[in-house]
Structures are given as C-alpha cells and as structure tokens.
Amino acid sequence: MSTLLDVENLWVKFPTRNGVFDAVRGVSFTLGRERLGIVGESGSGKSMTGRAILRLIRAPGMVEADHISLEGQDLLKMSEKEMRDVRGQRISMVMQDPKFSLNPVMTIGDQIMEAYRLHTNASKSVAYTKSVEMLEAVSIRDPERVMRAYPHEMSGGMGQRIMIAMMLIPNPEILIADEPTSALDVSVQRQVLDIMDRLVKERGMGLIFISHDLNLVSDFCDRVLIMYAGRIVEVCEADKLHEAKHPYTRGLLNSLPRLDKPRDRLEVLQRDPAWSEAPSVSGRI
Amino acid sequence: MSVNDISKGRRPKRAPLSHSLWPTLKTVLRTLGSVAVTLLGLLFITFIIGRVMPIDPVLSIVGERASQETYDAVYHQLGLDKPLLVQFFYYLWDVLHLDFGTSLLNARPVSEDIARVFPATLELASLGIVFGVVIGVPLGVLAAVRKGSWIDQIARVVALVGYSMPIFWLGLMGLLIFYGILGWVGGPGRVGIFYVDIVPTVTGMILVDSLLDSNIDVFKDAFSHIILPASLLGYYSLAYISRMTRSFMLEQMSAEYITTARVKGMSEWDVIWKHAFKNIRVQLITVIALSYAGLLEGSVLTEIIFSWPGIGSYITTALLSADMNAVLGGTVVVGLIFILLNIFSDLLYKIFDPRAK
Amino acid sequence: MSDTQSLRAWLLTETPTSRRHAKLSALYHGWLSFRSNTMAMIGLLILVALVLIAVLAPWLSPHDPFEQNLGQRLLPLGSEGHVFGTDSLGRDILSRLIYGSRITLYIVALVALIAPVVGLLVGTVSGYVGGWVDTVLMRITDIFLAFPRLVLALAFVAALGAGIENAVIAISLTAWPPYARIARAETLTIRSSDYIAAIKLQGASALRIITKHIWPLCISSLIVRVTLDMAGIILAAAGLGFLGLGAQPPSPEWGAMISEGRRFILDHWWVATMPGLAIFTVSLAFNLLGDGLRDVLDPKAGD
Numbered sequence: 001m002s003t004l005l006d007v008e009n010l011w012v013k014f015p016t017r018n019g020v021f022d023a024v025r026g027v028s029f030t031l032g033r034e035r036l037g038i039v040g041e042s043g044s045g046k047s048m049t050g051r052a053i054l055r056l057i058r059a060p061g062m063v064e065a066d067h068i069s070l071e072g073q074d075l076l077k078m079s080e081k082e083m084r085d086v087r088g089q090r091i092s093m094v095m096q097d098p099k100f101s102l103n104p105v106m107t108i109g110d111q112i113m114e115a116y117r118l119h120t121n122a123s124k125s126v127a128y129t130k131s132v133e134m135l136e137a138v139s140i141r142d143p144e145r146v147m148r149a150y151p152h153e154m155s156g157g158m159g160q161r162i163m164i165a166m167m168l169i170p171n172p173e174i175l176i177a178d179e180p181t182s183a184l185d186v187s188v189q190r191q192v193l194d195i196m197d198r199l200v201k202e203r204g205m206g207l208i209f210i211s212h213d214l215n216l217v218s219d220f221c222d223r224v225l226i227m228y229a230g231r232i233v234e235v236c237e238a239d240k241l242h243e244a245k246h247p248y249t250r251g252l253l254n255s256l257p258r259l260d261k262p263r264d265r266l267e268v269l270q271r272d273p274a275w276s277e278a279p280s281v282s283g284r285i
Numbered sequence: 286m287s288v289n290d291i292s293k294g295r296r297p298k299r300a301p302l303s304h305s306l307w308p309t310l311k312t313v314l315r316t317l318g319s320v321a322v323t324l325l326g327l328l329f330i331t332f333i334i335g336r337v338m339p340i341d342p343v344l345s346i347v348g349e350r351a352s353q354e355t356y357d358a359v360y361h362q363l364g365l366d367k368p369l370l371v372q373f374f375y376y377l378w379d380v381l382h383l384d385f386g387t388s389l390l391n392a393r394p395v396s397e398d399i400a401r402v403f404p405a406t407l408e409l410a411s412l413g414i415v416f417g418v419v420i421g422v423p424l425g426v427l428a429a430v431r432k433g434s435w436i437d438q439i440a441r442v443v444a445l446v447g448y449s450m451p452i453f454w455l456g457l458m459g460l461l462i463f464y465g466i467l468g469w470v471g472g473p474g475r476v477g478i479f480y481v482d483i484v485p486t487v488t489g490m491i492l493v494d495s496l497l498d499s500n501i502d503v504f505k506d507a508f509s510h511i512i513l514p515a516s517l518l519g520y521y522s523l524a525y526i527s528r529m530t531r532s533f534m535l536e537q538m539s540a541e542y543i544t545t546a547r548v549k550g551m552s553e554w555d556v557i558w559k560h561a562f563k564n565i566r567v568q569l570i571t572v573i574a575l576s577y578a579g580l581l582e583g584s585v586l587t588e589i590i591f592s593w594p595g596i597g598s599y600i601t602t603a604l605l606s607a608d609m610n611a612v613l614g615g616t617v618v619v620g621l622i623f624i625l626l627n628i629f630s631d632l633l634y635k636i637f638d639p640r641a642k
Numbered sequence: 643m644s645d646t647q648s649l650r651a652w653l654l655t656e657t658p659t660s661r662r663h664a665k666l667s668a669l670y671h672g673w674l675s676f677r678s679n680t681m682a683m684i685g686l687l688i689l690v691a692l693v694l695i696a697v698l699a700p701w702l703s704p705h706d707p708f709e710q711n712l713g714q715r716l717l718p719l720g721s722e723g724h725v726f727g728t729d730s731l732g733r734d735i736l737s738r739l740i741y742g743s744r745i746t747l748y749i750v751a752l753v754a755l756i757a758p759v760v761g762l763l764v765g766t767v768s769g770y771v772g773g774w775v776d777t778v779l780m781r782i783t784d785i786f787l788a789f790p791r792l793v794l795a796l797a798f799v800a801a802l803g804a805g806i807e808n809a810v811i812a813i814s815l816t817a818w819p820p821y822a823r824i825a826r827a828e829t830l831t832i833r834s835s836d837y838i839a840a841i842k843l844q845g846a847s848a849l850r851i852i853t854k855h856i857w858p859l860c861i862s863s864l865i866v867r868v869t870l871d872m873a874g875i876i877l878a879a880a881g882l883g884f885l886g887l888g889a890q891p892p893s894p895e896w897g898a899m900i901s902e903g904r905r906f907i908l909d910h911w912w913v914a915t916m917p918g919l920a921i922f923t924v925s926l927a928f929n930l931l932g933d934g935l936r937d938v939l940d941p942k943a944g945d
Contacts, residue, residue, distance in 0.1 A: 088550035100541035150639040326785030449926035454918030465908040582790035
C-alpha cells in the first residue's frame with residue numbers, strides 16, 4: 001500500500017498563563033489509501049492532530065514535527081501560499097456540526113462553487129453543473145433548489161452531506177473527518193457515513209476518521225489509533241479492536257453497554273497516571 | 286429516510302415570490318405600527334416639556350403690559366383653557382401639518398427656520414460619517430484580525446480617547462492648533478466672509494451647491510471650513526464604529542465556517558472579506574445608522590464651537606433666549622430623524638439577513 | 643506573615659466552608675484578576691485620587707477658587723503662585739479645578755444613584771410581570787431611547803431651568819432606558835430558570851423573588867454598564883455646563899470653565915485647555931475602570 005501521509009513526532013503546543021500546554025505530544029503515524037480511525041476522549045488531542053496536518057492551528061498555538069509528509073513533500077516546510085494549494089485540493093476536512101461549519105449568509109451553491117473554483121479555472125456555469133452533480137452524488141434530491149437555499153434551511157443530515165460534497169468537489173487525496181456524525185440525529189448518522197464511505201472508496205482516497213465512538217470506528221475503519229492525553233497509547237486493526245490490550249482501551253470498551261452481554265452495572269474507567277507518561281506508540285507502517 | 290430528510294427542508298411549499306414577499310410586507314407593516322406609537326410618545330414628551338416650561342406663552346405674545354381682557358382672549362385663542370388632552374390633539378394636528386408655531390426671535394415659522402438650517406447639519410454629519418466609516422471599519426477589521434498586535438493597541442487607544450474627550454473641547458483645541466497656530470484650515474463658519482451668499486442655494490449644502498454652480502473657489506473655501514469640524518465629528522463615530530466592527534469580527538473569526546473557508550484553501554484576505562465580513566455587514570449597517578444619528582447629536586456642541594449655522598446652533602440659541610416653539614420644533618425634528626434611522630437599520634436587518642425571515 | 647499567608651489560602655480555597663466564605667473567595671478571585679489588568683488599575687488610582695482631591699480641596703488648593711484679582715488676570719502657565727495660570731477674572735485655575743472635582747463627583751454620584759435604580763425597577767417589573775405591563779413599559783423605554791440624549795436633556799433643562807440639580811435630573815431622565823433594557827433581559831432569563839420555579843413552589847412571593855433573587859443577579863451587569871456610562875455622564879454634564887445650562891457662574895464647574903475660556907482660546911489657550919484635560923482624565927479613568935470591571939464581572943461581554 002502506498003503511503004499518502006507520513007507524520008513523525010508531531011507536537012501541538014499552546015502557551016498558557018501556567019506554562020506551555022502540550023495538546024499533542026509526539027504522535028507518529030502513516031496513512032495509505034485506507035480508513036484510519038483516531039479515537040479518544042475530548043481533550044485527547046485527536047482533533048488537534050487533524051488540524052495540525054492542515055496547519056490550521058493559529059498562533060499562539062505551535063505545531064512541531066520531524067516531518068508531516070504528503071507524498072514525500074514536507075507540509076511544514078511549505079510557504080503559506082503553497083499550503084493553500086494543499087488545503088482543499090489535496091487534503092480536505094469535514095467538521096462536526098454543519099450548523100456552524102457552513103457560512104450562514106451565503107447560499108449553498110455559492111459555497112460549493114467557491115470550493116471548486118478556488119482550485120480550477122472553471123467558469124461559473126461549469127462550476128454550477130459540477131456542484132449540482134456533486135450534490136446528487138451525496139444523495140441530495142432537488143439539488144438545484146438546494147443550490148439556492150441558505151444553510152439554516154437545511155436539516156443536520158442534509159447539511160453534513162452538503163459539507164461532504166463541498167469538501168470532495170476539488171477531488172482531494174485525503175479527507176479528514178472530524179467527528180462528522182456526532183452532531184447528527186442518530187437516524188441519519190449511518191446514511192451520512194455510507195455516503196462518505198462510498199465516495200472515499202470510489203476515489204481511492206485516504207480517510208482519517210476522528211471520533212470518540214469506539215464501536216463506530218471499529219465498524220467503519222481499517223485501522224485504529226487510540227489517543228490518550230496527547231499520545232497514541234495503542235494501535236490496532238479495527239476488526240481486532242475487541243482484543244485490544246492497553247488498559248485504557250479495555251476500560252473504554254468495558255464502559256460501553258452491550259446488547260449481547262448485558263450487565264447490571266457498567267464499569268467506570270479507572271485512570272492510571274502512568275498512561276500519560278508512557279511514550280507514544282507509533283502508528284506508522 | 287432521505288425523503289423525509291428533504292421534505293423537512295422544504296416545508297414552506299409555496300411559489301417562491303409570495304413565499305418571500307408576504308413576511309417582508311408583514312414586518313414592514315408591523316414596523317410602521319411601532320413607529321407610529323414611538324412618534325406619538327415623542328410628541329407627547331415634547332408637548333409636556335412645552336407645558337411645564339417656566340415661560341408663559343401668552344405673556345410672550347401679548348407682552349407684560351397687556352390688559353387682563355387681551356390676556357384672556359389670547360389665552361382662549363391658544364386653546365389653553367381646554368383640557369390637556371384636547372390641547373395635545375391641537376398640538377398633534379399642527380405638527381402633522383409641519384406647523385411648529387412661530388419663532389419668538391424672528392417671528393418666522395419655525396418649520397421654515399429648520400428647513401433653512403438643517404442642510405448645514407446634514408452636510409457636516411454626512412461628511413463626518415464618511416470619515417468614520419472609511420477609517421473606522423478597516424481599522425476595526427484589522428484590529429480583530431491582528432488581535433493583540435500594535436494595530437489593535439492603536440485602535441484601542443484611539444477609541445478610548447474618543448470615548449473620553451469632550452467634543453466641544455476637542456473642537457476648541459482643533460481650532461487653536463489647526464486654525465490659530467498652523468493656519469491650515471478655515472476658521473469658524475461655513476465659508477469665509479468674502480464667499481458668503483455667492484452661490485445660489487439649491488440643496489443648502491454649500492459643497493454641493495458650489496459644485497452645481499461650478500464655483501471652485503467657493504468649494505475650496507467651504508471645504509477648508511468644513512474639514513475640521515467634520516473630521517472631529519468623524520473621529521467620534523470612528524471610535525464607536527471601529528470598536529463595534531472589531532467585536533463583530535472577533536465573534537465571526539472564531540466561528541467554524543471560517544475554518545471551513547481556510548480548509549477550502551482560501552487566502553486569509555478572502556477568508557476575512559468574503560466570509561467573515563459578509564456576516565457582519567447587516568450588523569454594521571445598524572451601527573453606522575446609529576452613529577449617524579449620534580453625529581446629529583454631537584453636532585449640537587460642535588456647531589456652537591465652529592459657529593456652524595445648523596440645527597444644533599439653532600436649538601441652543603433658541604434655548605438661551607427662551608424661544609420655546611423653536612426648541613420644541615427642533616427637538617421633534619431631530620427625534621424624528623433618530624426614529625427614521627432606527628427603523629431604516631431595523632428594516633435592512635430584517636430584509637437582508639437570510640436568517641431573519 | 644503566616645497570618646496573611648493563611649488568609650490568602652483561606653480566600654483561594656476551592657472548597658469553601660460557608661456561603662460567606664464562597665462569596666469572599668469569589669470577590670478575592672475577581673480582585674486578583676482585576677489587579678492584573680494594569681489599565682484598569684490606573685483608572686482606579688485616578689478615581690481614588692479624584693475622590694481624595696475632592697475631599698481635601700480646602701487644604702490642597704493654593705487659593706480661594708472664587709477670589710478675583712483683576713491685576714493678575716490671564717497669567718500664563720507656571721506663573722508665580724499660579725501653576726496653571728489664572729482666568730479672565732484673575733482666579734487661580736488650579737484651585738478652581740480642585741474645587742470643580744467636587745461638582746463632577748456630585749453629578750456623577752447622583753446620576754449613578756438615580757438612573758440605574760429607575761432602570762432596575764422598570765426593567766425587572768416589566769420582565770417579571772410580562773403581558774401588557776411589559777408592552778407598555780418597554781414602549782415607553784423605546785420612546786426615551788428614540789430621542790437623542792443631549793437634545794432631550796437640553797429640552798428638559800429648558801423646561802426645568804438651568805442649574806446643577808436640573809442638569810442631574812435631565813441626564814438621569816435620558817440615562818435610565820438602557821438599564822431598563824438590561825434588567826429586563828436578565829429578568830427574563832432568570833425568571834424561566836428552574837430554581838425560580840423551585841422557590842415559587844416553596845411559596846415565595848413575587849416581591850421576594852424580585853428583590854432577593856432577581857435584583858442581586860442583575861447588579862453585576864448594571865455595575866459594569868454604569869461604570870462604562872460614567873464617562874458619558876461626565877461629558878454630558880460638562881456639555882450642559884459649557885452651554886450655560888448646568889452649573890451657573892461663578893461655580894468652578896469644568897464645562898463652564900471651558901466656556902469662559904473659549905473667548906480667549908487663541909491668545910490665552912490654557913484657560914480652556916486645563917479644565918478640558920481634567921474632564922478628559924476623569925472620563926478616561928472611568929472608561930479604563932469600566933473595561934476592567936467588565937472583564938471581571940461579565941466575562942462573556944469582553945473579548
């Protein structure tokens with residue numbers, strides 16, 4: 001499997017009043033044309049990892065790494081202008097809640113067409129046709145009407161499919177999905193995931209799927225990184241997640257209710273300070 | 286599932302036109318209703334002020350030496366023997382016909398006086414708001430985008446000083462420095478003494494009238510007179526506009542859709558102006574309308590410092606000579622403009638923000 | 643030393659032992675964060691100095707502020723015995739500024755007592771009672787807000803007659819509506835919260851709910867607003883004084899002093915400049931203090 005992205009020793013730091021806070025501490029992993037899950041609680045640094053790859057951490061936050069290579073090019077050595085060509089066109093990101101991630105005063109059509117035209121010299125009419133096609137690809141009915149609509153007129157599930165359409169329209173190689181279904185109604189989560197999965201597969205893209213939902217990730221991904229306190233504590237194949245060995249992963253699994261093994265009382269996760277001290281496990285292949 | 290999902294977004298299934306027009310019309314009507322009430326209240330307050338004024342309107346007409354019969358006759362003629370509510374309706378009736386009574390100072394209808402002095406104020410305040418917007422908005426945006434940088438600090442100091450300085454004092458200092466010491470600008474008044482009444486009055490705004498008359502000399506002179514008071518007034522609106530712009534922008538720049546725009550690969554310039562700024566436009570119009578109204582108020586003191594023959598000078602002069610009709614007429618007109626500006630920004634908000642529908 | 647150490651520890655505790663303890667601890671935390679704001683501390687220091695100057699005016703001022711000396715009129719800055727010079731009647735400007743601080747404080751204190759209290763009453767009643775009472779009260783508030791403040795104050799002073807007290811009343815009459823708006827908004831949020839429902843179930847009367855539960859929660863946002871408004875009040879009072887509608891001569895009110903000095907602005911600039919600087923300093927101090935207080939008391943409204 002060819003390697004798309006290679007991250008080595010990634011740190012994300014934020015200066016605070018009480019010294020520097022390390023949100024991500026020396027994380028390494030690679031991504032091929034696969035679905036890589038990153039799981040962890042809030043504050044474990046999983047979202048920061050995704051944003052650091054796109055260099056979206058704003059000052060005073062700092063990103064340091066030995067390298068973040070996209071097909072051999074180190075993103076950290078790029079100028080801001082070169083980085084803009086990477087964003088959208090080569091690596092894209094879908095965020096948690098379409099209510100906030102779509103611009104409320106622009107029509108959906110304008111926002112999708114803008115994403116397309118930023119990286120191509122396409123005329124407006126070409127961009128329009130392309131956008132309608134893309135909306136159809138994410139199963140939006142009556143896409144012409146949706147093109148004219150504003151985000152607040154959309155339901156959450158529709159909004160997220162629009163977001164996916166917008167992020168995939170420049171045909172990137174890697175999609176980072178940061179909790180893409182957490183804000184959605186349970187009934188539409190699966191549908192949005194299926195659409196995303198189908199498109200990623202069709203296009204042979206790499207997917208980084210960030211989530212706090214262990215079951216979802218184990219169902220959906222090929223490989224899983226488990227993060228705790230800014231470090232990767234365990235890496236495993238998704239279908240073997242239930243054989244995970246790290247006490248943190250085990251604790252997380254045991255604190256979930258299971259229909260096939262009902263229990264009177266769920267376990268409460270007992271944290272061991274040693275977990276956050278232990279060096280990061282490498283997720284590189 | 287997806288059918289359900291879509292029909293949710295499509296709820297108002299009318300033809301597009303009626304779908305967008307009717308609610309707009311309804312808001313317009315509702316706004317007009319509330320305007321009427323506010324206006325009535327405004328007139329009531331000025332009416333009450335007029336009644337409790339320690340000036341006897343009859344005496345000021347008939348004079349100190351009039352006989353009791355004359356006094357009573359005028360008292361009756363003015364309707365002062367009627368109940369207060371009836372008197373209020375008389376007052377309403379007059380105001381609706383733009384009749385504010387006659388000025389005691391020059392025995393002319395107050396409405397004529399106001400029509401004469403108002404363009405001067407309009408000219409001053411309009412130029413002031415142009416300064417405020419042209420400098421204040423970019424300054425506020427920059428301060429928000431570069432939060433904590435030196436430009437943010439400068440913007441902060443500029444605003445703080447603007448909020449803390451008495452406008453009449455700043456005007457005096459401006460006159461002292463730029464007119465008295467440096468001699469860069471014309472002094473008090475709208476034009477120099479040699480240029481008075483040269484161009485025909487069309488709009489009442491000398492800058493416009495001189496251009497209509499293609500009299501460049503008068504234009505230059507008028508400009509050298511207006512530039513100082515207008516930029517001082519502009520400075521006050523700049524302080525407010527830049528602060529508000531900054532806080533609106535800060536709110537937008539931390540929104541998630543900004544990250545979306547960056548993920549798309551947009552330049553920071555486009556992220557700021559095409560995405561963030563687009564979201565504050567409507568709020569900004571409200572702020573600009575409010576500070577424009579504020580300038581009308583600020584012009585009261587500025588006009589006195591600069592001997593500017595506008596409505597502010599008119600009201601204060603009338604006040605000092607106890608010319609009640611003129612004071613109340615001026616107050617009503619300024620209040621009316623205030624209300625109109627408020628409604629204007631309100632309506633814009635309701636019409637142009639897609640979420641307000 | 644160990645005493646102050648333990649007091650500090652007691653104040654900084656994360657597990658307060660009583661309500662009073664929690665309150666004091668919260669106050670101390672607020673003070674710490676306020677103290678770290680240099681600008682706000684400068685504002686506070688200026689205002690403390692202003693109060694001291696006002697109180698100690700008779701001992702601080704080198705001359706009688708009303709004493710005229712026509713032989714020594716319009717002396718420039720730094721003259722013998724008159725640091726800030728003298729005005730057109732030969733009165734010492736520094737002494738007049740010192741005594742003027744009393745007038746400024748007097749006006750500010752009165753307006754700060756009247757306007758927020760009126761606003762609080764109107765706002766909480768309007769928000770708590772609701773219905774047509776709310777509609778009527780808010781409509782009245784809107785009408786007052788629709789007036790330009792200075793012009794309305796001018797009209798009021800015209801009706802009431804010139805003078806400090808009438809200026810105070812006129813400014814208060816134009817200053818209360820924003821407070822009513824704030825108090826109403828706060829009341830609406832508090833009214834619908836669960837703990838108010840709980841108190842109601844325990845049989846608390848509307849009066850008790852308003853005075854014991856709603857008012858205390860409105861206070862902090864009102865204090866911030868009042869402090870930020872102070873500068874505007876000072877400027878409005880000075881404006882009225884300048885127009886000859888506030889304090890009457892020979893009173894050493896700063897705005898009136900500028901008005902007197904205006905006639906000599908080109909030849910004897912200091913007569914009008916000095917009182918203006920005094921007004922500027924004090925309203926700047928209030929603005930700095932207000933910004934700092936807002937950050938401490940109302941962190942949402944800050945940046």
